[in-house]
């Protein structure tokens with residue numbers, strides 16, 4: 001069993017597709033073992049996306065990620081990291097496969113509805129960024 005951190009970004013929450021995203025996770029056997037809605041300030045978003053600090057889109061991305069509430073979840077399942085990234089689709093929705101969340105709902109390379117951890121090491125760090133040990137269901 002593997003764990004990954006999933007986020008429904010501010011654009012997804014604002015557009016009312018929380019249910020649609022969760023439906024796709026559950027129907028793909030990704031079990032939600034922790035979940036909450038939070039709103040980050042830009043400093044907190046910068047901490048979360050610190051690996052992208054040097055990228056030209058860093059300020060815009062962290063402004064966007066702090067522009068409204070997000071839904072953060074821990075997903076658990078076999079091969080959860082790769083499986084969830086497959087369901088999300090490519091970062092740029094124009095290159096995402098048919099039937100993926102980003103292909104169906106993203107409107108912009110930045111406003112791409114969902115986030116997912118990219119490795120087991122990142123998943124551990126990202127989960128700990130949002131959830132304490134009492135919030136993680138085993």
Ligand code: ATP
Pocket residue numbers: 052057061090091109110111112114115116117118
């Ligand atoms: P995420 O980490 O959010 O799951 P990802 O792993 O597919 O997405 P990353 O390369 O980690 O993509 O980029 C993080 C986020 O930064 C993207 O999801 C997107 O919102 C934004 N982003 C990435 N590339 C660009 C770009 N060229 N221009 C604007 N925003 C970008």
Ligand code: MG
Pocket residue numbers: 116118
């Ligand atoms: Mg990433």
